[in-house]
Every structure is written in structure tokens, then in C-alpha cells.
Amino acid sequence: MHATTRLLLGGSLTLAIVMGIGRFLYTPLLPLMQRQYGFGPDVAGLIASANFAGYFAGSMLAALFARGVARRIAFQGGLVASVATTIAMGLTGDLAVWLVLRTISGAASAFAMILAAGIVAEQLAKVGEESRLAWVFGGVGAGIAASGLVVHLLVGSMQSSTLWVLVGVIAAGLMPIALFFVRERDLPVSRRPADPRRRVPRPLPFWPLLVGYTLQGLGYSVFATFIVALIKSRPGIEALGDWVWIVVGLAVLPSCLFWSRMAERIGFSKALVAAYVAQIIGVALPVVTNAAAAALIGAVLFGGTFIAITLLTMPLGRQGLGGRGFAVLTAGFGLGQMVGPYVAGMLVGGEVDYTLPLAASAGVLALGLLALLVAIRGREEPASPA
Secondary structure (H helix, E strand, O other): OOHHHHHHHHHHHHHHHHHHHOOOOHHHHHHHHHHHHOOOHHHHHHHHHHHHHHHHHHHHHHOOOOOOHHHHHHHHHHHHHHHHHHHHHOOOOOHHHHHHHHHHHHHHHHHHHHHHHHHHHHHHHHOOOHHHHHHHHHHHHHHHHHHHHHHHHHOOOOOHHHHHHHHHHHHHHHHHHHHHHOOOOOOOOOOOOOOOOOOOOOOOOHHHHHHHHHHHHHHHHHHHHHHHHHHHOOOOOHHHHHHHHHHHHHHHHHHHHHHHHHHHHHOHHHHHHHHHHHHHHHHHHHHHOOOHHHHHHHHHHHHOOHHHHHHHHHHHHOOHHHHOHHHHHHHHHHHHHHHHHHHHHHHOEOOOEOHHHHHHHHHHHHHHHHHHHHHHHOOOOOOOOO
């Protein structure tokens, strides 16, 4: 296997394990967990927020590991901890222990994702293959789709606790490949001629971009936590609940490659606006109608944008605040996603009706788009290809 292929496969597997499974397995298992343990939407939101809080802390700490042996050890530790906490979720029914496990899991997923992506990105940059990093982020979709399919196939015969352990063991079986393939190595040089149509990102005013990205974290996290529970609570389309999450994962797979190509053709800012609009429509569709088609189209639009928006935002703001833009943007996004599920869980009322929090999340995303448009309008540089 070619060295670049091994590196990309290792990075993709890492994100499938720590994000698609470690971070997002909770979504398809949530309705089953509620039936098994009897907790309500408020507790469901609290558990989700604990994971996002861990991710926020982990993303900040990951910045301490720049290069070399320390970074590799931190990456490996994050990957192992993510798998271990996934399995451990099925070994207890105690809420306090769940909160600790999900917090550690969030920190572990941030460590492994950020450090693995950094290793892969640096190696690809040395050989002029930066655009291939988009394939690595497709691993998130593979993990979401594969774990969602396992849950769908076994939900009628297994408890949520068993499924946590089963999917965690599957992840453990894949983990050695990721550990072996993600390493700093010299790749064979085969630079391609530059594409004359390619656009490069021009920075946007930082503060409105930060507001928009923070609101993105808040709005997306509600959909990502509760969409399966919402669909399963709707008479007539409840059977689609698991499939909606599988479709989200499948839509993630090509999304980063698609949007990175779009950004290079029409400009990063325009591509980011289009991604926001598509995501808002995707979140709103299951709110305004009970139609099965709306749920599936919404899943495609959401899955096709939520990872890509991060991929498009970072180049536009990473140089802000004297080069600290990446860290501050990540912090804002992390704070938003910590708040979102907890507030949404508190908003759910009546017969477990998730319509209000999802409608509110669409509104929050619309405000995020407005902040992005303010940033674009405030850019002082002359209009040009970005």
C-alpha cells in the first residue's frame, strides 16, 4: 500500500473511531437508553453537554502538543481513551459515572482528532497534497454510518448497554491500524501542477466570524443530539429514526471534498454561505413537516454540511488575533455546543416533543449566517476570488 494511502487510511479510521463512534454513537442509542434507564430529555441533554465540554477542554489542551514524540503519544492516548470510554458506557447505569465517561470521551476525541489531523496535514503539505485532507474528515461519516447501521440491525434484540460495548469492541479491533498508520513519515514527492481556477481563502473580520461559528456550534449540536429521538417520536415515520442517522453519516463522507472543491471554484466565503443555507434548510425540514422525505432530505443536507463548515471556516479566521484565531474559534464553537443540548433538553415538554428545540436551533443557525454575512460585508479588501 502506498505511504500516502496508509496515512490517509489511518487518519480516516481515527476520525471514524473517535468522532463517528466515540462522539456520535450516543445519538442513535439515545432513544434506547431512555427506554432502558427511564431518564428524560433534560438528562439526555446534560449527558450530551458533558461530552461537548470534554471536547472543548481537550481541544484547548491539544494545542500544547506541537510536534514530535509528545504529540504522537498524546494522539495514541486519546485514541485508546476514546475506545475505552465507549466500552465503559455499557458497563454502568449510573448517571454520575456516565457524565465522567462522556467528559473524558469528549476530551479524548478532541486530542486524537486534532493531533491526527495535524500529523496528516503536515505530511500532505510537504508533498503538495493538502487538498487530500478532505478524505480524512470523511472518516467521521463512515463511523456515523457504520455504527448507526449496527444499532439499526440490533436495536430489537439488544439493550443499549450491550450495544455500547459491542460497537466499542469493533472500534478496538480497528484501532491498531490507525495507531500504526498515523505517524510522521516522509512521503514520496509527486507535486501536481497548480490549478489556475483554484481560489485561496482571504481572511474575514474575526469577531463576527467568531459569533457566527459559536452559533453554529450551538445550533448544530441540538440536531446532532436529538434528531433520531425526534423522528422516533413522530407517528408514521418512527421507523426512519435509525435510517436518518445512517443517511447523515453517508452524506458526511463526500461532503468535505465537495465543499473544498466548491471553495476553490467560487471562493471560501461564498461556499461557506451556501453551506450555512443548506444546513438551515436541513434542520428546518423535519420541524415544518412530518413527511418521510423531509426527514431524509434534512439528514442529507445536515450531514453534507456540518463537518464541511468547520473545514471552510478555519482558513478564513485562523490568522485572527495574532495567529490565535484557530484556538479562539474552536473555543467559541465548543462553548456553543456545550450549551445547545442542555438548553434543548430543558425546552422539551409535553409528550417528548423535540420540535421546539430543533426549531430554535434552525433560528440560531440563521443568526449565525447573519453574523457571517456581516463579516463578509465588513471585509475591507477589494472583492476578489475568495
